[in-house]
Amino acid sequence: MELSDLYRDVILDHNRHPRNFGNLSPANATIEGFNPLCGDRLTLRLQLTDDRIADIRFEGQGCAISTASASLMTEAVKGKTRAEAEQLFERIHGLLTDDAAPVDEQLGKLAALSGVREFPARVKCASLCWHTLASALKAGQTASLPAVSTE
Amino acid sequence: MNNVAAAQQTLKFDVEAIRREFPVLARMVHGKPLAFLDNGASAQRPNSVIAAVDDYERHHHANIHRGVHALSQEATALYEGARDRIAGFIGARSRNEIIFVRGTTEAINLVAQSFGRPSLQANDEILITHLEHHANIVPWQILCEQTGARLVVAPMDSRGEVHADAVEALMGPRTKIFACAHVSNALGTVLPVRRLIAGAKARGIATLIDGAQAIPHMAVDVQDLDCDFYAFSGHKMFGPTGIGVLYGRESILERMPPWQGGGDMILTVSFTKTTYNGLPHKFEAGTPNISGVVGLGAAVDFFGTLDLDAAHAHEQELLDYATCMLGKIEGLRMIGTAAHKASLVSFVVAGVHPHDLGTILDQDGIAIRTGHHCAMPVMEFFKVPATARASFAFYNTFDEIDRLGASIERARRLFA
Numbered sequence: 236m237e238l239s240d241l242y243r244d245v246i247l248d249h250n251r252h253p254r255n256f257g258n259l260s261p262a263n264a265t266i267e268g269f270n271p272l273c274g275d276r277l278t279l280r281l282q283l284t285d286d287r288i289a290d291i292r293f294e295g296q297g298c299a300i301s302t303a304s305a306s307l308m309t310e311a312v313k314g315k316t317r318a319e320a321e322q323l324f325e326r327i328h329g330l331l332t333d334d335a336a337p338v339d340e341q342l343g344k345l346a347a348l349s350g351v352r353e354f355p356a357r358v359k360c361a362s363l364c365w366h367t368l369a370s371a372l373k374a375g376q377t378a379s380l381p382a383v384s385t386e
Numbered sequence: 387m388n389n390v391a392a393a394q395q396t397l398k399f400d401v402e403a404i405r406r407e408f409p410v411l412a413r414m415v416h417g418k419p420l421a422f423l424d425n426g427a428s429a430q431r432p433n434s435v436i437a438a439v440d441d442y443e444r445h446h447h448a449n450i451h452r453g454v455h456a457l458s459q460e461a462t463a464l465y466e467g468a469r470d471r472i473a474g475f476i477g478a479r480s481r482n483e484i485i486f487v488r489g490t491t492e493a494i495n496l497v498a499q500s501f502g503r504p505s506l507q508a509n510d511e512i513l514i515t516h517l518e519h520h521a522n523i524v525p526w527q528i529l530c531e532q533t534g535a536r537l538v539v540a541p542m543d544s545r546g547e548v549h550a551d552a553v554e555a556l557m558g559p560r561t562k563i564f565a566c567a568h569v570s571n572a573l574g575t576v577l578p579v580r581r582l583i584a585g586a587k588a589r590g591i592a593t594l595i596d597g598a599q600a601i602p603h604m605a606v607d608v609q610d611l612d613c614d615f616y617a618f619s620g621h622k623m624f625g626p627t628g629i630g631v632l633y634g635r636e637s638i639l640e641r642m643p644p645w646q647g648g649g650d651m652i653l654t655v656s657f658t659k660t661t662y663n664g665l666p667h668k669f670e671a672g673t674p675n676i677s678g679v680v681g682l683g684a685a686v687d688f689f690g691t692l693d694l695d696a697a698h699a700h701e702q703e704l705l706d707y708a709t710c711m712l713g714k715i716e717g718l719r720m721i722g723t724a725a726h727k728a729s730l731v732s733f734v735v736a737g738v739h740p741h742d743l744g745t746i747l748d749q750d751g752i753a754i755r756t757g758h759h760c761a762m763p764v765m766e767f768f769k770v771p772a773t774a775r776a777s778f779a780f781y782n783t784f785d786e787i788d789r790l791g792a793s794i795e796r797a798r799r800l801f802a
Contacts, residue, residue, distance in 0.1 A: 236416070238749050242742075242800060250801070273741045274758045274771040296771045298739035299801065357745060 236353045242299065245307075245347035250299035255309035259292035264374070268295075268367030268383045270359055275301050279367050287316050291368075298360050300351060305364035307345055317372050324369045331358050399693070399700040405781050407432040407688075418751030421786040426571055426730050426777030427755050428621045429602060431681075434691075435625055438684035439677050449673055451650055465676050468683025469666070475686045476616065477607035478633055482665035485632040485639070486674055490598040491521040493617035493632035494565070496669065497594055498525040500645040501615075501638065502563060508534030511560045513591070515553065515577070516542040516767060517570040520760040522596045526565065535562070542767070546573035546722035554585040564591045568600035572761035572773070573722025574705075574730040576600070583613045592638070598622055602779065603701060603728045605694060608633050620678060624779075625685030629678030632669070639665055646671040697780040701729035704778045708787045715794055721773045730777035732759070735794060738801045740774040746797040747774075752790055 262280035269276055277295035281288055291313055293305045308327075312320045323345075329336050330349050338349045351361045367383045405411050408430045413420050422430060442464060448457035450465050466481075473481045487493045502512070512526045516539055523537075530537050538561070540553040548566070557564065564586040569576050579595055586593045594615040597606060601618040608616050615638075619630040634642075644651055644662055648671035653661045662668050708731050712718055717736030735743060744756035755775045758765045765771060776790055 236749075238746060238800070241745065247801070272757060274762070274765065275741075276771070298741035300742070302739075354745060357741070360741060 240350040241354055241357070243347045243350060245344050246299060246303040246350075249303035249306040253293075253302050253306040255292045255306065255313070257292055257294060259290060262290075262292075264371045266367055266371040266374075266383060268363045270297075270301070270363050272359060273298065275360065275363060277301070277305060277364055277367055279305075279364065279371060281371055283317070286318075288312050288314065288320060293364065297363070298357075300357050300360040301363055304348060304361040307348070308364050308368060311343075311345055312368065320368065321372055324365050324372075327365050328362065331362055399696045399780070401700065401781060401783055404692075404697075405783075407434070408781055409433060409436070411781060415751040415753070416749050421750075421752040421782075421789055423776040423778060423782065423786065423790060424753045424755050425602070425779040425782075426599060426622070426759075426775060428627065429624050429779050430781070431626070432624055432685075432688050434688050435681050435684040439626065439681040442677050442680045447676070450676055451667070461676055464683070465674070465679050468679045468686070471683050471686050472631060475689065476601075476631075476633060477609045479609065480636055483608075483633055483636050483639065485634060485666050485669045486679055487617075487630050487632050487669075488628055488675070489619040489621070489630035490596060490617045491525075493615075493630055494521055494594065494596065495525045496632055496645045497615050497617075497634075498529040500642045500669070501592065502526075502529045502535075503532055504643060506533040506535045506562055509560060510535040510562045511538045511558065512536070512563045512565065513538045513540060513553070513556055513561050514564075515540045515548045515566045517546060517548065517573060517575060517761065517764050518565075518567055519571050519596065519598070520762070521598075522565055522567060522594075523763070526563075536560075539763075540566075542575075545724050546570065546575045546764075547724045548575065548577050550578050550581045550585065553582055557586060557589050557591055561586075561589065561591050563594065565594040565596065567596045567598075568606075569597075569603065569728045570722065570761075570764070571599045571730075572759040572764045572775070573724065573732055574727035574777075575722060575724040576604075576726040576728055579613070580611055583611055587612060599728060599730075604698060614638055620682040620685060623682075623685055624688060626675075626678045626681035629675045629682050631682075636665065639669070642669075644668050644671065648672045650674075692780070700780050701778055701782075704782055704784070704787065705729040705731070707784055708776065708778070708790070711787060711791045712794070715791065715798070717798065718794070721768050721770065729779075730775060732773040732775045734770050734773055735798060738794075738797050740772045742801070743774050743794065743797050746800065747790070747793045750789065750793040750796070752786070752793055754790075 259280035264281040275297040279293050282290040291309045338346050370383045410430050446460040448461045450462040469481050469484050473484045542548050583593045593613045595613045597616050597618040602623045614635045616633040621627040651671040721732040740756035757772050
C-alpha cells in the first residue's frame with residue numbers, strides 16, 4: 236500500500252486541472268451527490284440527446300480522489316449511450332471494490348482509479364460521481380432529481 | 387523537538403511514564419510509530435481501564451439490582467460504586483444526580499424529551515450557539531417540531547469565540563432552555579460557560595452544558611458552574627464507548643417524567659397503574675451497560691492518579707507548540723483562533739483537501755480527524771467544506787507535533 240499508488244500522476248493531473256468542470260447550459264438532467272462522511276458535494280449536469288450523453292459537466296468541492304474521478308468520468312462517458320455508460324459504471328464499481336479483480340487494461344486512464352481499492356476509507360470518494368451518474372441515467376430526462384448520498 | 391520544549395517537558399510532566407500506561411501508543415501503523423492525534427473523536431484507554439473491564443467480565447458479571455446471589459451483588463456494588471466516584475469527580479451534590487446514558491448525545495436527547503417536551507409551548511425559545519456539535523442542535527430541532535418552540539442561535543465571531551454579551555442579548559422572556567458546548571469540538575474554543583449560566587439563571591432559563599470535549603481537559607465542578615444539566619461521554623475521557631453521564635440538578639430530575647419505560651425504572655407495575663422508581667433509576671430503564679460503567683469508574687480513578695494541573699499545563703504547551711509550528715507552514719489557515727482554547731487545532735491547507743491530508747498523514751502513522759466534525763454550521767461559517775483537526779491528550783508529545791508538521795509539508799509537496 237503506497238501513496239504513489241493512490242495518487243498516481245493521472246489522478247494528480249485531473250485534480251489540478253479538472254476536465255469538464257463548471258456549469259452546463261442547456262442541461263436536461265441535474266443531480267447532486269453528497270458524501271456526508273467528508274462533506275464532498277458534487278453537481279452533475281447532463282445533456283441527454285436521443286439516449287446519448289451529448290454533454291456532461293460537474294461542479295463542486297471534493298478531495299483529489301473525488302475531483303479526479305469525476306473529471307475522468309466526464310471525459311469517459313461523453314458521447315456514450317446510456318447503456319454504454321451504465322456498463323462502464325458496473326466495471327468501475329468492480330474496479331473500486333473487488334480486490335481480486337484484474338485491472339481491465341481497456342479502461343485506459345480510468346484504470347488509475349484502481350489504486351483506491353487499497354484504501355477502503357477512500358472508495359466512497361472515488362465512487363460518489365459514478366453513483367450520481369448512475370442515478371441520473373436511471374431517472375432519465377428529469378429536470379431535477381433527489382440528491383445521491385454515498386452513506 | 388527543540389531543547390526548550392524538551393526541558394519543559396521533563397521538568398513538568400513525565401509524559402513517557404504516562405504513555406506506558408496506554409498500551410496502544412506503543413504500536414506501529416504502516417511501519418511507523420503511532421502518533422494518535424484524534425483524541426477529540428475518541429481517546430485511548432489506560433491499562434487500569436482495560437483491567438477493570440476485564441476483571442469485571444471474568445469474575446463479577448451478573449445483572450444488577452436483581453439477584454440475591456453473590457455475583458449480582460458484586461456487579462451492583464461495582465456499578466453503584468462507580469456512580470459514587472463519578473459524582474465526586476464532577477462535584478455533584480448527590481449520587482442521584484448521576485444518570486448513566488450511552489453518551490453525550492443520548493444525554494441531550496433525554497433532556498430535550500423529558501425536560502423540554504412537557505414544559506415547552508409554541509413560540510417558546512431554545513437558545514444555542516453557532517459552534518455547537520450536531521448533537522446539541524438536532525435534539526432541539528426535534529423538540530421544536532414537537533412543541534412549536536423556536537431555535538435561536540447566538541453568534542460567534544471570526545476567531546470562533548462566543549461573547550457572553552451577545553448571548554445574553556438573546557435571552558428573552560420566551561427563552562426556556564439555554565444549551566451550549568463547554569469546549570467546541572471543531573474549533574477548540576472554551577466558552578465562558580460560568581458567566582453564560584449565571585446570565586441564564588438570573589432570567590429563570592434552564593441550562594445544559596455539552597461537556598464532551600471539556601471533561602478530558604479541565605476540572606469540572608457542576609456546583610461551581612451552577613448549571614442544571616451537564617452531559618459527557620466516557621470514551622473521550624479514556625473510558626469505554628457506549629457509556630456517558632447526564633448530570634442533572636436533583637430538584638429538576640425529580641420533576642421530570644421517565645424518558646424510557648422498562649425494567650429497573652419501576653417500583654410496581656400492574657396493567658392499570660405503574661409507579662416509578664426514584665432517582666437515579668427512574669432514568670435507567672433496562673439492563674444498563676454495566677461493564678461500561680465499571681470502565682468509566684476506572685477512568686475517573688485514573689484521573690485521580692494524575693497531577694491534573696501538570697497534565698493540563700502539558701496539553702496547553704502542546705497547543706502553543708502546534709499553533710506556532712503549524713503557523714509557519716505556507717498556505718495553512720488555522721480555523722478557530724480563540725484566545726482561550728482546549729488542546730486542539732483545526733486547519734485547512736491550500737491545495738490539499740483535508741481528506742487527502744488525512745490519508746497522507748495516516749501513511750506516516752499519524753491519526754487525525756478530517757471532515758466537518760459533526761458541526762456543519764461551523765464549516766459553513768468559515769466557508770470551508772471540511773477541516774483537518776489534530777486534538778491532543780496529555781500523552782501526546784512535541785515530537786509527534788513535529789512529525790505532524792513534516793507530514794503536512796510532504797502532502798503540500800505532493801499536491802504542489
